[in-house]
Amino acid sequence: MAEFTTLEHENLNSVVYGALCDALMQGRFQPGDRLKIRDLAEQFGTSVTPIRDAILRLANDEAITFRSPRDIRVAGLSENRYREIRAIRVRLEGFAAETAAQVATSADIQALEQILKENEAAIADGDRLRGTQLNQAFHFRLPQIAGLPVLTTILRRLWLQMGPHISDAYLAGGRAMIDHHYPVVEALKRHDPAAASMAIVDDILLGGKPILERIGAVVPGAERSA
Template sequence: MAGFNFETLERENLGETVYARVAEALIKGRFAPDARLTIRELAQSLGTSVTPVRDAILRLIQDEALVQKSAREVRVPIITLERYREIRQIRLKLEGLAAREAALKAKAKDIERLHDLIALNERAIADKNWAEGLELNQTFHFALADIGDMVVLRGILNRLWLQMGPLIAESYHEGGRAMIDNHYAVLAAVENKDSDAAERAIIADITEGGNVILERLFSRRAAGADQAN
């Protein structure tokens, strides 16, 4: 929580807005794994009462994006190696499908959007602005489902990224070029309306970028084993 502030909210649709704001922060990795969240601090940051914040927290616990440690303690979960592998396997299938549909349905404005996202991400990486780079990476992945007009799939991916956001953020700067290089192949495949190539490219992107995350999780497990001994 420390160091992160939300913009004050208007009073309309507070419940949905609070949920959307906290969910967005999780997806974009603004909270680290194991970060402790308090309803009072979130309410103060959002400029609202505790009730809509409490409701949003409960929904996020149901989404498995947060964990209830005790009556007063809510934390961002620490994803295990096994859980990460399962989520990645699901992402490979679902985001592969999104990429295929994007290649089949993309219009000129969609291709231009993907191109712009890559260019902005290149600038963020050059500036070592990892928070912006991470946000642009997430936007690129979600854009494929949007371009493919897959509303249900977009919702499923949103829930997966709720869990993955903090973990990806932890490792994004270590991934370097692996976090963006395959986006060019995705773009080329979408431009050429080559659904097979688009699927292969996004699978390569998730796999290669995920290798850094796997290394971190293996190291964390080894450190835990050493402490136990």
């Protein structure tokens, strides 16, 4: 008997959740932005119920917080919290890169190079949104190549929390954010786990600097969720 992946229920709440996740990861929200269930319901053309459901999931992801009982806002990020996220990413994405280096096929390599190529084009065009998306696509491709779905889910949550902050810093970082991706691909080609891990760690640490510089100033409410 074959294995089936449980198929996606395309519930309204999932549609809304996905749309809000995309918006967060693309930096289309600022930390501290207020979300109103009824307003979103009107924008999405649904009742409030699916919006509440999506908001609840996002709050569970700690991507948005309830500042007070009736005040839903995009989560802030304290410097300490960002440093912790970065430290976790170093371990988790390092692990993903190691594993990917061991199992990557030539098709996997080609896919990564394609992402890099498009990313170069996006940077050349000054398309900041697309650049952000492609940078994320590169990072998410590694655990996918490695066959680590749990890790992918964890990373997605971390990016959800970083989303409102990276967009600001992406411009400042500029082309440097993609430079460190090339050594990763080279390491994967050579099936060199240690080099792949070190390369992605470099990318995380150096690419994160401009984010860290910005964060000190922002921080509206950088705490728990419901």
